[in-house]
Amino acid sequence: MSLHAEHFSERSPLYRLHQDAQLNALGDSCIVSNYGAGDERARAAHCGLLDLSNLARVGFRGAASAAYLEARGYQLPAVPNQALSQADGSQVLRMSQAEYLLLGSLQDTGARVRQEELAWQFDDTPNYLLPRQDSHxxxxxxxxxxxEVMAKLCGVDLRAEAFPVGSVAQTSAARINVIIANLPLGELPCLHILCDRASADYFWGALLDAMQEFGGQPVGLDALR
Structure with missing residues (x-):
């Protein structure tokens, strides 16, 4: 049976744009496997766009957040606006002195980061959960x-010499607030971009428009394997 986003309890805000794509299960949700047209691996290596909105992510903020995350086995960036890849493929972004954003790994379909949200409990410790699954x-x-694509949309210089691996920018692109992190997947250059969930459809279109000059197109998970 072919999979459709409607079969899952969790759906990307862009699921209507993926109606003709082949989908793979991703926990209780799904991810585009491929669009069935051409060599998507070559496309991803040149200029590709993938929707990871169904992959787990969560934030923590507070004076005790660093100690809490370290006790949970995470390595943390030393300063704000930096990101650090973990051994399991998840990512930790340090947004400020006391705020962190965790991005799930495709290796475990986001299971570890999803569990962090479930495991957190409110108490008198200054470590507060920031749900990001439904906000971004x-x-x-x-x-x-x-x-070159982002230069059309964003005023921050995102070239490798100015924005090296592990850099994080909290800025605007296409006139909306975004978080951008330079975090390659293996040898594949990748910018991870988080935007307001309600603006996802608009921003997806803005990116595709900026990508046209370079022959860029959407790709699925198969392109990363």
Whole structure:
């Protein structure tokens, strides 16, 4: 049986744009496997766009958040606006002195980060949960043209020499607030972009429009394997 987003309890805000794509299960949700047209691996290496909005993510804020996350086995960036990849493929972004954003790994379909949200309990410790699954969409812009694409939408210089691996920018692109992290997947250059979930449809279109000059198109998970 072919999978459709409607079969899952969790859906990306962009699911209507993926109606003709092949889907794979991703926990209780799904992810685009491929669009069935051409060599998507080559496309991802040059200029591709993937919807990761169904992959788990969660935030923590407070004076005790660093100690809490370290006790949970995470390595933390030393300063704000930096990201650090974990051994299991998840990512920790340090947004400020006392705020962190965890991005799930495709290796475990986000299970570890999803569990962090479930395990947190409110008490008198200054460590507060920031649910990000329903507040932010998560897009992955891949390939060698990513900085040129983003130059059309964003005032931050995202070229590798100015925005090296592990850098995080909290800025605006296409006139909406975004979080951008330079976090490659293996040897594949990748910018992870989080935007307001309600603006995801608009921002997806803005990215595709900026990608046209470079022959960029959407890709699925198969392109990353």
């Amino acid at each position: 969409a998560w897009l992955l812009l891949s390939g060698t043209c990513q900085a």
